Amino acid sequence: MSDEVIPEPDRIEGAPHPRETITLFGQDQAQQTFLGAFASGRLHSGWLITGPRGVGKATLAWKIATYLLAAPETGLFGDPTLQVDPNDPEARLIQAGAHPRLTVIRRPWDDKTKRLRAEITVDAVRSLKTFFHMSAADGGRRVVIVDAADELNRNAANAILKELEEPPAETTILLIAHQPSRLLPTIRSRCRELRCAPLGADDLQAALEQAGHQAQNSEALATLAGGSAGDAIRLINHDGMALYEDIVKTLEGLPQINRQAALKLAESCAGRGAETRFAMTLDLMDVFLARAARTGLMGEPHSQGAAGEARLLARISPDDRAARRWATLQQDLSNRSRHGRAVNLDPAALILDMIFKIEETAQGVAAA
Structure with missing residues (x-):
């Protein structure tokens, strides 16, 4: 080359x-x-x-x-x-x-x-x-x-x-x-x-425009990007907004997941050419867990990354005890994700395993 x-x-x-x-x-x-x-x-x-x-x-x-x-x-x-x-x-x-x-x-x-x-x-x-x-x-x-x-x-x-x-x-x-x-x-x-601090909404919009991008849903994009122009561009380039909607729909019934939706999401991350979607799915699941932990401490978020997300987060993370559970799970799954990528675990199996861990944690929160 x-x-x-x-x-x-x-x-x-x-x-x-x-x-x-x-x-x-x-x-x-x-x-x-x-x-x-x-x-x-x-x-x-x-x-x-x-x-x-x-x-x-x-x-x-x-x-x-x-x-x-x-x-x-x-x-x-x-x-x-x-x-x-x-x-x-x-x-x-x-x-x-x-x-x-x-x-x-x-x-x-x-x-x-x-x-x-x-x-x-x-x-x-x-x-x-x-x-x-x-x-x-x-x-x-x-x-x-x-x-x-x-x-x-x-x-x-x-x-x-x-x-x-x-x-x-x-x-x-x-x-x-x-x-x-x-x-x-x-x-x-x-x-x-x-x-260097996360970008505010105006600076994020200006940075995106300088890079030649226009956001269709600027509020949701800013929410998921967390003040990062780089993450916002990745979301735009790889249809990350629609992917996050799929994740939220898969989890919207927590403490029970939609198993058919979970299987479909996992299978979409497997196979040749799905590497980018797999990596973004892992990243967006990490975002979801971080937002769940934050919701338990600060209450229902004022902005959301997908329709119904704020209400879902408030339901599964109602207090600081739930926040600690979600924060611990985020750390555990982040480590699992890094290990899985390093040893080339089957992407679909890794995604399904992570979704089941999320379901298990939600059930634990509901039973507490």
């Missing part, structure tokens, strides 16, 4: 790559925090960019990288901004993926399996030695983006830690993390954190 057709693990289908995204919406505080450190002359060598998946963390990392490598004179006084003229020579090199003082560490391509590897390997991190050696001749700042640090395997994580402990001069390492708690504590302690 040629380089031109190797998929980019940090690109969301149906959206511009983060390096191509013109405007970053909803993360003004994170931008100002970085700019304040830059202006003060106390720039950390390691930055941990955290927050939910799809809220703009990678876009923020690329904008920081562009800002540092373009060495802007503007923005240091008055109203600072990370925006750099797209016609700036450094910015154009970055857009082309050809800047000699910028490198990206991400999951590598496996020529044997013709797939992206599941983790970032230690060899990918060791390539930094070559990058630092080759870029030293140019002088000036150097930037490393790790997308995403959650995907570093143990050896790769230890290799990144060594670079954070003794970073080369004029080097900034930007680590993107969806779940920073999974990182080595020593990695977290070596970095300054930039927290």
